[in-house]
Amino acid sequence: MSRNQSTLDMEKFEGKEYLTPQEVAVLLKVSPVTVRQWAQKGGLKAFTTPGGHRRFYKHDVLHFAANRGVKTSNKKSRKLLIVDDDVLLAGFLHEVFQTNEENYDVRVVHDGFTAGSYIQSFIPEVILLDIMMPGINGIQVCHFLKKNPATAGIRVVAMTGFPTNELVQEIIDAGADMCLHKPLKVNDVLDAVDSVFITMQAQAS
Numbered sequence: 001m002s003r004n005q006s007t008l009d010m011e012k013f014e015g016k017e018y019l020t021p022q023e024v025a026v027l028l029k030v031s032p033v034t035v036r037q038w039a040q041k042g043g044l045k046a047f048t049t050p051g052g053h054r055r056f057y058k059h060d061v062l063h064f065a066a067n068r069g070v071k072t073s074n075k076k077s078r079k080l081l082i083v084d085d086d087v088l089l090a091g092f093l094h095e096v097f098q099t100n101e102e103n104y105d106v107r108v109v110h111d112g113f114t115a116g117s118y119i120q121s122f123i124p125e126v127i128l129l130d131i132m133m134p135g136i137n138g139i140q141v142c143h144f145l146k147k148n149p150a151t152a153g154i155r156v157v158a159m160t161g162f163p164t165n166e167l168v169q170e171i172i173d174a175g176a177d178m179c180l181h182k183p184l185k186v187n188d189v190l191d192a193v194d195s196v197f198i199t200m201q202a203q204a205s
Contacts, residue, residue, distance in 0.1 A: 142174035146174065
């Protein structure tokens with residue numbers, strides 16, 4: 001078994017007594033539909049809130065996982081923010097990283113203005129940042145990050161569907177570590193983000 005099939009990463013769910021179906025799906029690395037089917041068949045215990053929402057006690061989820069040979073891990077998650085006005089692409093990238101064995105804590109926003117405010121609360125380690133967005137674009141977001149001492153250490157992997165030499169150089173000058181070209185290849189995105197995290201870990205050691 002690979003790690004993402006056999007290990008649960010619990011850090012992001014610390015302090016929670018019960019989980020939503022989506023959170024169970026993330027934890028067990030399956031689709032929410034699968035979680036719902038398990039609950040309907042009685043294999044995974046669930047309860048219904050007064051508002052009619054299905055919830056799962058964390059200890060029941062862990063017991064369910066243990067019966068299937070899945071172990072838990074407290075490995076620190078990698079905090080990644082995806083910023084792209086292409087909703088479908090952003091959702092796809094979220095799924096790619098959320099189910100990756102490296103244990104990413106992934107959030108998504110769809111414009112530069114929201115990114116600027118969201119960064120203050122989530123404080124990502126790396127941002128996967130689209131350049132060409134309406135309103136505040138990726139270059140402006142990058143300048144905002146690097147001028148603020150509180151966020152200057154956040155690393156940026158830019159991406160664009162218009163990779164002219166001038167545009168790529170502009171985002172690098174603004175502080176991005178690299179710029180990926182769209183259409184994206186999944187392995188290229190995973191490798192790029194992974195390499196940035198590895199570099200950060202090496203510099204911190």
